[in-house]
Amino acid sequence: MxxxxxxxxxxxxxxxxxxxxxxxxxxxxxxxxxxxxxxxxxxxxxxxxxxxxxxxxxxxxxxxxxxxxxxxxxxxxxxxxxxxxxxxxxxxxxxxxxxxxxxxxxxxxxxxxxxxxxxxxxxxxxxxxxxxxxxxxxxxxxxxxxxxxxxxxxxxxxxxxxxxxxxxxxxxxxxxxxxxxxxxxxxxxxxxxxxxxxxxxxxxxxxxxxxxxxxxxxxxxxxxxxxxxxxxxxxxxxxxxxxxxxxxxxxxxxxxEGLENAWARHRKIHLALKAGLEAMGLTFIVDEAHRLPQLNAVSIPEGVDDAAVRGRLLNEYNLEIGAGLGALAGKVWRIGLMGHSARAKNVLLCVGALEAVLSDMGAPINTGVTLAAVQKALQA
Amino acid sequence: MxxxxxxxxxxxxxxxxxxxxxxxxxxxxxxxxxxxxxxxxxxxxxxxxxxxxxxxxxxxxxxxxxxxxxxxxxxxxxxxxxxxxxxxxxxxxxxxxxxxxxxxxxxxxxxxxxxxxxxxxxxxxxxxxxxxxxxxxxxxxxxxxxxxxxxxxxxxxxxxxxxxxxxxxxxxxxxxxxxxxxxxxxxxxxxxxxxxxxxxxxxxxxxxxxxxxxxxxxxxxxxxxxxxxxxxxxxxxxxxxxxxxxxxxxxxxxxxEGLENAWARHRKIHLALKAGLEAMGLTFIVDEAHRLPQLNAVSIPEGVDDAAVRGRLLNEYNLEIGAGLGALAGKVWRIGLMGHSARAKNVLLCVGALEAVLSDMGAPINTGVTLAAVQKALQA
Structure with a gap:
């Protein structure tokens, strides 16, 4: 991802x-x-x-x-x-x-x-x-x-x-x-x-x-x-x-699948990820009108060690998310929901793993509410 | 090939x-x-x-x-x-x-x-x-x-x-x-x-x-x-x-395999192909001292239809050989014996199929002698 x-x-x-x-x-x-x-x-x-x-x-x-x-x-x-x-x-x-x-x-x-x-x-x-x-x-x-x-x-x-x-x-x-x-x-x-x-x-x-x-x-x-x-x-x-x-x-x-269906799927899965991340208290860096469903740039909460989080996601959950590039290095994570990756199971894995790792590292996030938010968005 | x-x-x-x-x-x-x-x-x-x-x-x-x-x-x-x-x-x-x-x-x-x-x-x-x-x-x-x-x-x-x-x-x-x-x-x-x-x-x-x-x-x-x-x-x-x-x-x-062994294999398989082609009466365009074992450029016999031969090899024997390029277009075939293709079975297939197609098209080649020549070279 x-x-x-x-x-x-x-x-x-x-x-x-x-x-x-x-x-x-x-x-x-x-x-x-x-x-x-x-x-x-x-x-x-x-x-x-x-x-x-x-x-x-x-x-x-x-x-x-x-x-x-x-x-x-x-x-x-x-x-x-x-x-x-x-x-x-x-x-x-x-x-x-x-x-x-x-x-x-x-x-x-x-x-x-x-x-x-x-x-x-x-x-x-x-x-x-x-x-x-x-x-x-x-x-x-x-x-x-x-x-x-x-x-x-x-x-x-x-x-x-x-x-x-x-x-x-x-x-x-x-x-x-x-x-x-x-x-x-x-x-x-x-x-x-x-x-x-x-x-x-x-x-x-x-x-x-x-x-x-x-x-x-x-x-x-x-x-x-x-x-x-x-x-x-x-x-x-x-x-x-x-x-x-x-x-x-x-x-x-x-x-x-059909192009229109593929576009709709990317949007739906993005809304589910968004619901989960926002329930956790994380925010997007792009305003809603210009946000890509397939590439989600999320601000890294204050005081959280970027590389440590990505390392734990990879090693403990076999999940890759992207680092920030250039001016955004160390400031954002980039979560991809592209093509075959844009599936409900990936959203669940990603928000679940992020919540587990961030709360274990003492980051200031809301816990226990993400799963319901994701499920609600998926059923919308 | x-x-x-x-x-x-x-x-x-x-x-x-x-x-x-x-x-x-x-x-x-x-x-x-x-x-x-x-x-x-x-x-x-x-x-x-x-x-x-x-x-x-x-x-x-x-x-x-x-x-x-x-x-x-x-x-x-x-x-x-x-x-x-x-x-x-x-x-x-x-x-x-x-x-x-x-x-x-x-x-x-x-x-x-x-x-x-x-x-x-x-x-x-x-x-x-x-x-x-x-x-x-x-x-x-x-x-x-x-x-x-x-x-x-x-x-x-x-x-x-x-x-x-x-x-x-x-x-x-x-x-x-x-x-x-x-x-x-x-x-x-x-x-x-x-x-x-x-x-x-x-x-x-x-x-x-x-x-x-x-x-x-x-x-x-x-x-x-x-x-x-x-x-x-x-x-x-x-x-x-x-x-x-x-x-x-x-x-x-x-x-x-080892580099030296790979070089030796290419040479041995080339000599087997050479024996078969020469027994048929075909000739190489490169003199022996500068001939690549892995790429064999063979003169197309007078009056033989280049594309027709390659087409029959492909359709009847599932065998691709190369056409001439540039100044050599229509004048040579290029037979590759490269890497995993440099095997005895490929030499047998190639000379056998070429002999069958060329003799069927009435080309002036020797028939019935290629197989023995290949086998002899392989045992050398």
Whole structure:
């Protein structure tokens, strides 16, 4: 129950151990086509370039920046947590100029500040932001941010690592230009693969670059020779065959449940966790309107030893919860309810174990009331 | 029996399906340390920076180039197949200037040409070459190439994607500065991970760069915060946990067999395949002195339909062999005997199926003599 990897469904673990076949085998190519279609469903898009990058989410982020940012491009980057900072690094390393819009960690991106920054930077080419900040648990308004960007003739790069499959993302309806995610969050797959989707408008910029993409491995002009829909697949790199068996299975599970049902489940299980934690007296750092159901950042009570609590949860209850990152290190715990982890039994385990450990360590919490609060929320 | 992925050992498939734990879990960190030590054994090195990159071999290649090549650096690149060309692309995309040493596909890198090029380019910083060309089956003399480079004050980047675990590589004894490999060849693991090793001398160049590494994801200065040996692991990216279970298991299998025994097995099984193919009248494109045991490039007999033969092998015998790449497309088949695929039963299947399909298609081959030739070689 950390910030990802989440619990992996047994069907996915089984899929990973299927015999490895060649990355150009017709049977494998058939599975690639299915995977692309299932990802289109997950992203709610008809974008032809919707595919998994053969590396973790950080490489998905770099795929977006390395392909879309050209040297000299001005890129407006919203930062309200760790991953906006990583976006800034990406812009700089691609030779672009980042213009930062900073918001407090734990808050959503401020639309008005973004609009002002777009207005004062009419030469900006791209707006980049994190939809669901894994480091804080805050969700920003992707639809409105994209609308603002387009009103100022900017393309958008959207980080959906933690949101895909957990809260609504509608790539086509919201007119997102490029987006990346990870497999190890609400898709409940193993880490190591990054689904991406690029609109025709974004691809236009990639095709018309004046210079080559600085990464050979991530150059979409080359990758599409293998992942594109032509009859002939050109070898680019050797695909991570078994990891893609896992992703394929995880997307089938998502399709069987239905996206809307998955979103509703994440919300319901989050409300149960919230009820238990609040009954104990713990508080969230994100205001209710912007709180992610799948990533719960909880303030560590005064005087409580962060590492000691996490160590005891791991050793005594076989339960991992996440530490704070960056500015929030030592100040919050991050409790993930992602994908297959978003289940009633996990909420019971987590609040029960936290109550036991915190009360044993003399922390100032309410005891004996959490279980009833969780049960009530689950029955609501 | 293509050019990789090779057959994956059942123990590795089983390892892949173990429950996913967190990438910062102490149990996982312990496995990371073991994996680094096992990779040091496989590479025959004590280099502290010996670790798996979380992406396929192409990303391992890019890790070497992106970290070591600075804008303006002159890099001598040896090309005798597909992968030298990819190295050239990497140099250019890193802002370096490639100086090419070209040799015919199917031959080894010519030491004299390399020496002359080093002499006429005293300002060159790096020599890059492919130890075992997967596209042709030719092996070059890594030890001598490194010695030449060092005599001219150049660092070396060595592609050992297909050699690691199949033919001798001695990173420390040969004084290789940086090297990358893949998991899906002679380690018989699933594709998707790239083992690398950097010497202290190479790391010195990385640390003293005047600008940042252009890839955030592959920047070793950052990656080492997670994979380094300090007590505290800093999150960089989410490691591909299950894929690393697989790599760890594959390296344990290699250690159990012993590197020297693995090299000898690859050679013995190659000689059996060679005996069968030659008895049939087929010929290798690489001369015997530079032939890789694990990658057998065989000329397609005149008038034989390449794709039809490979299609029948796949559909009738469930056997994949590789097509030619680049200049060799349509001219050769590439038969892999890598890792767990390097077994007597595979040789029998391959020569038997090839004989059946080719004779049925009326190709000019000898029939009825291959089995005895294979058996004789296996008993030698």
């Amino acid at each position: 950390g910030p990802g990897p989440s619990d992996v469904h047994p069907r996915i673990l089984e899929a990973l151990s299927r015999p490895t076949i060649g990355h150009l085998d017709p049977a494998f190519v058939g599975m690639m086509e299915q995977t692309k279609a299932l990802l289109q469903y997950a992203f709610q898009t008809e974008n032809a370039l919707t595919m998994p990058v053969s590396a973790p989410g950080s490489a998905g982020m770099e795929t977006c920046f390395a392909n879309l940012v050209e040297p000299g491009d001005k890129v407006i980057v919203c930062q309200n947590g760790v991953f906006g900072g990583r976006m800034k690094e990406n812009v700089e390393r691609c030779g672009g100029t980042p213009v930062m819009v900073e918001d407090d960690w734990g808050t959503a991106v401020d639309l008005q500040k973004v609009e002002e920054t777009l207005e004062t930077n009419p030469d900006a080419k791209i707006l980049a932001f994190v939809h669901a900040e894994t480091s804080t648990g805050a969700q920003s308004d992707a639809k409105e941010l994209v609308a603002l960007a387009h009103a100022h003739d900017c393309l958008t790069i959207v980080d959906a690592v933690t949101s895909l499959g957990g809260t609504p993302i509608k790539v086509d309806e919201w007119e997102i230009d490029s987006i990346y995610s990870g497999t190890q969050k609400c898709l409940s797959c193993t880490p190591g693969i990054s689904p991406i989707s690029f609109s025709e408008r974004a691809l236009e910029k990639v095709r018309n670059r004046s210079g080559k993409v600085q990464s050979w491995f991530l150059d979409l002009n080359l990758v599409m020779g293998y992942w594109g829909s032509g009859q002939k697949r050109a070898y680019h790199h050797t695909a991570p065959v078994n990891a893609l068996y896992g992703l394929h299975e995880s997307l089938r599970i998502l399709e069987e | 293509g050019p990789g992925p090779s057959d994956v050992h059942p123990r590795i498939l089983e390892a892949l399906s173990r429950p996913t734990i967190g990438h910062l879990d102490p149990a996982f960190v312990g496995m990371m340390e073991q994996t680094k030590a096992l990779l040091q054994y496989a590479f025959q090195t004590e280099n502290a920076l010996t670790m798996p990159v979380s992406a396929p071999g192409s990303a391992g290649m890019e890790t070497c180039f992106a970290n070591l090549v600075e804008p303006g650096d002159k890099v001598i690149v040896c090309q005798n197949g597909v992968f030298g060309g990819r190295m050239k692309e990497n140099v250019e995309r890193c802002g370096g200037t490639p100086v090419m040493v070209e040799d015919d596909w199917g031959t080894a890198v010519d030491l004299q040409k390399v020496e002359e090029t080093l002499e006429t380019n005293p300002d060159a910083k790096i020599l890059a070459f492919v130890h075992a060309e997967t596209s042709t089956g030719a092996q070059s003399d890594a030890k001598e190439l490194v010695a030449l480079a060092h005599a001219h004050d150049c660092l070396t980047i060595v592609d050992a994607v297909t050699s690691l675990g199949g033919t001798p590589i001695k990173v420390d004894e040969w004084e290789i500065d940086s090297i990358y490999s893949g998991t899906q060849k002679c380690l018989s693991c699933t594709p998707g991970i790239s083992p690398i090793s950097f010497s202290e001398r190479a790391l010195e160049k990385v640390r003293n760069r005047s600008g940042k590494v252009q890839s955030w994801f592959l920047d070793l200065n950052l990656v080492m915060g997670y994979w380094g040996s300090g007590q505290k692991r800093a999150y960089h990216h989410t490691a591909p946990v299950n894929a690393l279970y697989g790599l760890h298991e594959s390296l344990r299998i290699l250690e159990e």
